Amino acid sequence: MLLPENVEIIAYQTLHREAFRDLNHEWITKFFALEAADSNMLENPERYILEKGGYIFMALLHGEPVGTVALIKNPDGSFELAKMAVTDKAKGLKIGYALGKVALEKASEIKAPKVELLSNRKLAPALNLYKKLGFEEVPLPPNDYQRADIKMEIRF
Template identity: 40%
Template sequence: MDDVIGDMGPSFLGSRLKRLAERMQAGAMSTIADAGLPLQPGHMAVLAALRGGAMTIGQLARVIGISQPGITRSVGQLAKLGIIADVHAADQRTRCVELTTAGHAAAERAATDLWPRIGMAAEEVIANLSGPFMAQLAAIERALDEASIAERAARAEPGGLRLREYEDALARDFHDINVQWITSMFSLERTDREVLENPRARILEPGGAILFVEAPGLGVVGTCALQKTGASSFELTKMGVRESARGLKAGEFLLDATIARAKAMGADPLYLLTNQKCAAAIHLYEKLGFVHDAGIMAQFGARYERCDVAMLYAGDRQKEA
């Protein structure tokens, strides 16, 4: 049978992309239904965005990249389902929403099982693409003819976090992951910009390291760096994990791997600087062997205006204490 849209080539590119999106979303819809969630594919981005806390309609539109009317429509549907609720906003003309208890439960379930499965299915579909873009579109369509997103997602098995080394193609991930968490609580400082915009010159060339954690179906979800600050001293810095990976223990996996790398590099001392607002991160640091240290604060704490917590790695003995 002829494929009118496909045969028309780039002239019908918009229609072809729309058709492809409908096929992808149909598979995602089936997977969402199988998971027992009363949601639609269009709701997923709102759910993911609100995992980080309450947001206004305008903020949601900006971070998701669609129109405010589209966001308002999704928010209304999710509110009827009891997934989100309005919260007080300083400007009464602005609508602000957050996840309800049911919404948080749905988001956690989606993040730890649903999104990885759909992501793994999509990765499988595009795994062997090469050549011109139109040929790649045809290859995706053939792959979906062989097995839909829903079929591929059903057989996917999320898990298996993987460590990745720095490469220049990951510089944007290093930058964006850290900018996201820093600006959510603080302001970017000059030292932040210097490191995030020049990771090779500021971290790698002086003898440091940058690691990433990748989750099946979600891609790179976290990063952490070791910055050399003396003959053998290293600062564990610029550690961040995307909201999409919350619940996967990606942060603990990454921190453990970074500590192991620091030991292999002969780090002495290994320390970090943070802020008491980062309570969850501090708890994780304590769990994996860091202790609060006044000497580290006195020697290195002035590097960041936001620093009011300094910690020293005390080793396995601290973890066992």
């Protein structure tokens, strides 16, 4: 996939903790209220994502973090695509799509049986992106987020 030459996608490092938190805080509070499940993960992604076998990727524009996505490992070995965010100043550069592709490539590489996600129907651009990446809607089970009203997944 071709990204603008000044954009790169890299694996999360501890120095990205503040950017990971701020990028997600920006979009969540724009549309919803921050929930307890968000706060825990955003304040300590190492503990809640990485130490449990997950992955985080960061998108950098001119070296500055402008986007992120996480793969959170589920107990059954599948993963949840979560905490995807691109700052408003970097919209239109196809960074969200690139982050999604990198996450799905990682999931395929490690032989995850599926990747799922929770979202909200009012986030039409995000839902269109997920469909473009190959996700399909599935029944929504009870979950930890009040804002989640749709579940999607992709199987490998």
